[in-house]
Amino acid sequence: MSKFVVENRIWDKEESLPRSDLAALQSSKLRKTVEQVQEVPFYQKKFAEAGLAAEKIQTLDDLQRLPFTTKADLRGEYPLGMLAVGKKDVARYHGSSGTTGQPTMVAYTHNDLKMWSNLCARFLTGGGLLPAHSVQIAFGYGLFTGGFGLHYGVERVGASIIPAAAGNTPKQLMLMMDMQVDALVCTPSYALNISEFIIQNDIPRNALNLKYAHFGGEPWTEDMRTRIEDEMGILCFNNYGLSEVIGPGVSGECAARDGMHIAEDAFIVECINPDTLEPVAPGEEGELVFTSLSKEAMPIIRYRTRDIASLNPEPCACGRTHIRMSRVTGRSDDMLIIKGVNVYPSQVEQALLRVEGTAPHYQIEVDRPDRKDIVTVKVEMTEESFSSSMKEMQELKDRINRAIQTITGLRMNIELVSPNSLERFIGKAQRVIDHRKKV
Amino acid sequence: MKLKQLSVFLENKPGRLRELCALLADSGINMITISLADTEQFGILRLIVSDCEAAKAVLEEKGFVAKITEVIAVEVNDEPGGLRNVLQVEEAAGISVEYMYAFTIKSGENAVLLFRFDDMDKAVDALQTAGFKVLDSVALFNRADD
Ligand SMILES: [Zn+2]
Numbered sequence: 279m280s281k282f283v284v285e286n287r288i289w290d291k292e293e294s295l296p297r298s299d300l301a302a303l304q305s306s307k308l309r310k311t312v313e314q315v316q317e318v319p320f321y322q323k324k325f326a327e328a329g330l331a332a333e334k335i336q337t338l339d340d341l342q343r344l345p346f347t348t349k350a351d352l353r354g355e356y357p358l359g360m361l362a363v364g365k366k367d368v369a370r371y372h373g374s375s376g377t378t379g380q381p382t383m384v385a386y387t388h389n390d391l392k393m394w395s396n397l398c399a400r401f402l403t404g405g406g407l408l409p410a411h412s413v414q415i416a417f418g419y420g421l422f423t424g425g426f427g428l429h430y431g432v433e434r435v436g437a438s439i440i441p442a443a444a445g446n447t448p449k450q451l452m453l454m455m456d457m458q459v460d461a462l463v464c465t466p467s468y469a470l471n472i473s474e475f476i477i478q479n480d481i482p483r484n485a486l487n488l489k490y491a492h493f494g495g496e497p498w499t500e501d502m503r504t505r506i507e508d509e510m511g512i513l514c515f516n517n518y519g520l521s522e523v524i525g526p527g528v529s530g531e532c533a534a535r536d537g538m539h540i541a542e543d544a545f546i547v548e549c550i551n552p553d554t555l556e557p558v559a560p561g562e563e564g565e566l567v568f569t570s571l572s573k574e575a576m577p578i579i580r581y582r583t584r585d586i587a588s589l590n591p592e593p594c595a596c597g598r599t600h601i602r603m604s605r606v607t608g609r610s611d612d613m614l615i616i617k618g619v620n621v622y623p624s625q626v627e628q629a630l631l632r633v634e635g636t637a638p639h640y641q642i643e644v645d646r647p648d649r650k651d652i653v654t655v656k657v658e659m660t661e662e663s664f665s666s667s668m669k670e671m672q673e674l675k676d677r678i679n680r681a682i683q684t685i686t687g688l689r690m691n692i693e694l695v696s697p698n699s700l701e702r703f704i705g706k707a708q709r710v711i712d713h714r715k716k717v
Numbered sequence: 718m719k720l721k722q723l724s725v726f727l728e729n730k731p732g733r734l735r736e737l738c739a740l741l742a743d744s745g746i747n748m749i750t751i752s753l754a755d756t757e758q759f760g761i762l763r764l765i766v767s768d769c770e771a772a773k774a775v776l777e778e779k780g781f782v783a784k785i786t787e788v789i790a791v792e793v794n795d796e797p798g799g800l801r802n803v804l805q806v807e808e809a810a811g812i813s814v815e816y817m818y819a820f821t822i823k824s825g826e827n828a829v830l831l832f833r834f835d836d837m838d839k840a841v842d843a844l845q846t847a848g849f850k851v852l853d854s855v856a857l858f859n860r861a862d863d
Binding site for chain 2: 659660661664665666667668669671693694695696697698699
């Protein structure tokens with residue numbers, strides 16, 4: 279365990295606004311956001327379809343009358359259909375980590391960038407960052423929001439940055455040791471790689487000055503936290519965000535490390551039942567839905583994240599008044615993150631449909647036996663695809679593999695199984711078995 | 718002159734093969750011969766049975782994937798060079814073997830070689846021209862019953 283202790287520090291006063299003030303702030307910002315999105319043809323149409331006039335949205339109670347926005351909506355508006363300002367007002371673009379084809383593009387004005395870096399500064403401060411610290415950012419710098427988002431957050435706090443970017447673990451370790459880095463920013467799975475490298479190369483703990491880390495970009499577990507903390511002797515903090523909403527900075531842990539405070543002055547969060555779309559009771563798991571309150575370039579209304587988590591409205595020991603969210607425990611659409619790439623079961627299904635004679639019955643199993651994600655797709659045999667020739671059976675597996683690789687960009691193991699051997703589900707099929715949760 | 722073979726997809730799970738044999742036995746279907754080509758994960762079971770269609774129906778009902786494929790049965794003396802002679806003929810005719818297996822018939826000296834070629838019709842012609850005894854199902858079952 280780490281000897282490092284994080285003192286309770288709050289970055290700005292908005293984090294501890296009394297709840298009534300916060301509600302008033304949210305109401306007025308919501309009205310403004312609804313007004314802004316009237317500039318976006320997509321929302322004009324959505325409001326018209328719902329028979330909803332912008333001026334009818336006055337209080338937070340009216341929120342539920344607003345239409346949802348989905349990932350498919352954003353894809354349909356590629357590249358810049360969601361823009362609420364002129365292109366000349368955009369300061370930066372980012373994109374979601376789509377696997378193939380088009381990413382979902384998002385845009386930021388100068389004010390948006392300022393607001394975003396402030397949100398990152400909040401959770402970084404909550405998780406130990408001081409101006410005197412040096413931070414190694416081992417996130418990809420590019421369209422992905424992780425690298426730049428955290429970069430400007432660290433800069434905002436006034437700490438120093440080693441923008442190592444993703445990959446090249448030996449170099450990461452060299453920098454970490456030589457620069458006596460205090461904090462690491464990366465995905466939790468990359469942290470496992472770093473930890474493994476330290477163990478394999480017998481790097482003594484005192485060669486490193488690392489005290490804590492901020493992980494995000496993918497779901498992880500408490501078991502993983504314990505493991506990384508034990509192996510590396512550091513404190514690990516969780517943060518959450520998604521490019522469609524803003525990027526990292528939507529929420530992050532405080533020193534209490536008991537849930538992530540959502541920046542409620544910048545977003546309204548809802549937790550809904552993904553089937554009925556009704557709100558779930560506080561503390562109950564549901565799909566998180568975000569409405570932006572401070573964005574200019576691409577304000578978003580009731581964005582369905584597909585991330586499953588629960589909300590905790592209880593006051594936190596740290597003094598922040600913002601609601602806390604749990605870890606993301608799953609996806610309402612079964613999205614998987616494999617080696618940092620987003621994969622949907624529907625993509626595997628699409629690939630199978632391209633291979634003649636393969637049944638629509640399949641299951642995806644993910645494991646991380648050696649800290650590397652291994653994906654196995656089990657496909658039920660049909661008389662049509664079955665052949666008495668082993669060569670043809672191998673060719674069938676190769677065809678399936680190629681089709682999956684074309685669509686997802688990933689190589690997966692293909693297992694041919696007997697018909698009806700995969701469990702059948704009433705309603706929503708459980709296509710994914712993720713054994714990594716046990717790590 | 719071609720023979721019907723039943724091919725069955727067999728996932729490598731304990732008890733699957735035994736289950737299949739029991740199903741066929743309970744339905745009074747006789748297995749003349751059986752061959753298994755397998756990989757780590759699955760196998761292809763190839764069977765010559767007394768009633769191919771009935772066997773297929775029985776197995777399908779129990780959730781097996783089964784398919785009827787044509788093979789060629791060639792009777793040769795059970796002595797060195799028997800297989801080589803057949804392969805020489807097919808090679809000369811430009812035909813390749815997809816897979817093969819063999820069994821000896823009860824009465825002794827003769828072996829039956831079962832082949833799947835890439836060009837089945839051409840293969841039968843080449844073998845018959847070269848004077849090989851290509852067995853149809855009636856002949857094969859008679860020989861097996863000897
Ligand atoms: Zn707190």
